[in-house]
Each structure stands twice: as structure tokens, then as C-alpha cells.
Amino acid sequence: MSVDPMAYEAQFFGFTPQTCILRVYIAFQDYLFETMLLVESVMLKKLNEFPGCKISPFELRKSTEKFLLFMKERFDKLFSTMEEMLLQLVLNIPKNTLLPEDKVHEQYPYSKEQFQVLQDEVHQLQEQYRAEVAAGQALHAELEEQKVVQAELEKILQWFDGLENTCRKYGISSFKESFTFLAQNSKKLQDILNDVEKKSKKIKKV
Template sequence: MRDFSQSKLTAKEVKMSVDPMTYEAQFFGFTPQTCMLRIYIAFQDYLFEVMQAVEQVILKKLEGIPNCEISPVQVRKCTEKFLCFMKGRFDKLFVKMEQLFLQWILRIPPNILLPEDKSQEMHSYSEEEFQLLQKEIEQLQEKYKTELCTKQALLAELEEQKTVQAKLKQTLALFDELENVGRNHGTSDFRDSLVFLAQNSRKLQDIRDNVEKESKRLKIS
């Protein structure tokens, strides 16, 4: 015989409310439609189990009746017919129960706020105020980006200053060495040292020029 479970409705066959009820789902942790679907399936499973138990009782009773002309197939047909009648009644009752639950019992009234949304009641904004806040946020973001670029430019300039400072230290060290050279030659003043170095440089250049001229003259002769 065919099992009663093959006559069960699937979740897709159950016509339920299409309202998402997201606020209720936020509060309960589940959608009210899912709750009602589980109730429907539980009642339906219980109805099938009862029908199977009733059928078994009828079959046992018929076994005790001598010369009984009622076959198990006839019993199953009658049981299925009665099951369809009960399902129809149950579906009509469930529609009313669904409306009651989704409209009143599992519905959060529009004037009720969840604890985590109480701040909306204290700080309510109109559409225009919200647009102004959005614009102010965008301006602050642009200002932050500008300040960030300025900060990066300042950091780059600071690194450049460090490089210049290092070169300046090298130049000062070179001047110290020049001053020490001047002192070794009897000139304690730094300006005198520079004059001394310049004079010696000219002398060396004159000597080099004379050597080059003499070398060219010798080659020609």
C-alpha cells in the first residue's frame, strides 16, 4: 500500500504571507513565516500519524470479523478520502490561525521600538536633516583626505630637511679641516686660511701651465 507520507505538502506548496517582517525577525531571531510553516508541518505530520493509527485499528477489527468482505485496499481508500477531508478542514483553519498570528501575536506594533533602536526615538531626523548630515560627512571625509595629503607632504619635506642637514654637517666638517690646515701653516683666522689656500691654488695652476707650455715647446723643437 502507498504510504500516507507521500501525500504530505511540501514547503513550496504552502501559501503563506509574503511580508518579510524583518523587524519581527530581528526581535525573535526567526521569521514569523518560518514559525508558522513549522507549526503547519507539525500539525500535518500529527494528522498523518493519527490516520495511520486509525487504519491499523480498523484492519485489526476487521480481522476478528468472520467472512468480512471489506478488503485492506477498500479501507485505505476510505482512510485517504477521510484524510483529504480533514486536510481541507485543517488548511482552512490554518489560514485563519496564520492571519491571527502574523497580524497580532507575532507582529510588533509600529509604535514599538526594540531596545537597540531606542536611539532613533531620541535622535530622530527628517529627510532634509539626514541629507545635510550626509553632506557634512562627505565634507569631513574630503577634509580628512586633504589633511592626510598635507601630512604626507610634511613628512616628505622633513625627510628632505634631514638629508640637507646631513650634507650641512659634512660641509661644516670640511670647513673644520680647512681651518686646521690653516692653523698648521700659521694662519689662525679662517678667512686668512681661505686666502692662503686660494694663493697656493693659483701658484699650482701657474706651475702647471708653465709645465704644459714647456712640454709643448720641447715637442716642437
């Protein structure tokens, strides 16, 4: 059998030419063996029809095997010639032939160095893409954080609006007066709380 890998032919046919030829060889060989067994069985049947025949089945088997060996040797030589013909004429793709899927290589030929440059560019673009994805994720996280801060600021503004409305209710027009008012009321509340705690302690002692 041929040792040439014939990769291009395997790509085109979907199987290696050597595998195809091997299967054909095995099929022919099996057919030869089956034929010889059939011939042997017919000869045995014919011998049984002749009374006093001195040829035994064992001798017939030896003769059949000898003839089979002779036929196999001739078959192998013939098949060797047939294999060479199949590999060269039938299952061979000429060197100047391009498969349809390889036409692009003819239109856009690249040397090994040019291909390496393209690979480097692809690697660089992949790195840039990863960096942009990471920057996008960081920006998204920052925007989420800004949303939280914005929500807190809105709460503070609402609190100031409520404070301003309360101040207007009590006739206080500025924030300074508002804080003074709150501080005074806070001190009054603290004093009341302290007075309540003292009275509570006295009651417990009694």
C-alpha cells in the first residue's frame, strides 16, 4: 500500500484513497476465499458420487489451499498494479488543482511572515476589545454608584424642602434662623427629657 498521506485527496473525497483501496482489496480477497470454499464443496460432492475414489477430503483441502495460495500471489501482483493505477489516475488530484474552498488562497496569497503579522493584529484587536469591555464594565459600575448618590442627594433635598416649609410655617425666613430655631427646640427637648428622667428616678425611689 502507498505511504503517501494524500491529504488533499482525503479533503476532497472525504476519505483517504488508501483506505478505499484497502477496502476494495479486502472485498476481492474475501470473494476469492468464498469462491474457493464453494469450489471445494462442489468438488467434494462430485467425489462422493464416484465409487472407489481414492482422493480423500484432506488431500482435496491441501490441493485447494495450494491453489488458493497460488491465486492469492497472482491476485496480489495484479492488485499492486491496479492500486498504482487508481492512485495515479482515479483517486489523484493534480498538483495545479485547487478545491473550491481553497480558491480564496489563490485570490489572497499570504506568506508565512504576512500570516504572522495578521495573527499579531488579531491578537492586538482581541486585547483592545478586552480592555474596552473592562472599561465599559467599570463605567457601568460608576454610573450605578452615581445613581445611588443621586438618590441620597434627592432625599437630602427633600429633607431641606420639608425643613424650609416648617420654617415658613413658624415665620422663619432664612436657613441660619432655621438652624437657630432647631437648636433651641432641640435644647428644650433635651431639657424636658432630662427632667422626665429625674422625675422617673424619684418615683422609683418612692
